[in-house]
Amino acid sequence: MNPDCGGEIQPWPDLGSQSVGNFRIFQLRSVRRRSPRNGVERDFYVMDCADWVNVIAITAENELVLVEQFRHGVAAVELEVPGGIMDPGETDPVAAGLRELREETGYVGEGGIEIGCVLPNSAIQSNRCRTVLVRQCRRVGELELDDSEDIAVRLFPVSDMAKLVTGGRIRHSLAVAALYHYELWLRSFRGGFQG
16 A cells, blocks of 8 residues: 555544633633554644534525625625524524524524534534525514624525625635535435425
């Protein structure tokens, strides 16, 4: 075997961890691990976050329900899919997605199914981000925003999905991943179902 191609990668044994700080939406800890390849021990930092959920919401008119909001990390208004942090005690991503959809957009839909899951940044984060698809969405009420949220609801034809990404209108990586999960889900039905 060519040594440059590598062999089977082994997990690094956990030698202990300690809390570094609690920052409301994540906890930071230091983890000491040993390389199984060379025995070197190192400290790594891990952000423990609750799982997140993103929602692909499609109306009966085959429109994407999207949200616009100011994002502090990039200091810009961004167009994204609805979503957020799963609340403490929430274990069902579909129920969490339906809750987030209702709170952020005032929309509800028929049922909901999980269509994908990604690791937001496995190098430093321990959480998952799940994608939930909700169809036949309709507006039933006002937005129920936290005091730190400022959101506007935007509707776009599903046919504009690729253009919104390639044109740089949707730039949030997890929103792009959610839209790709939807594209893959559509392909599994050979393009026969669009909303």
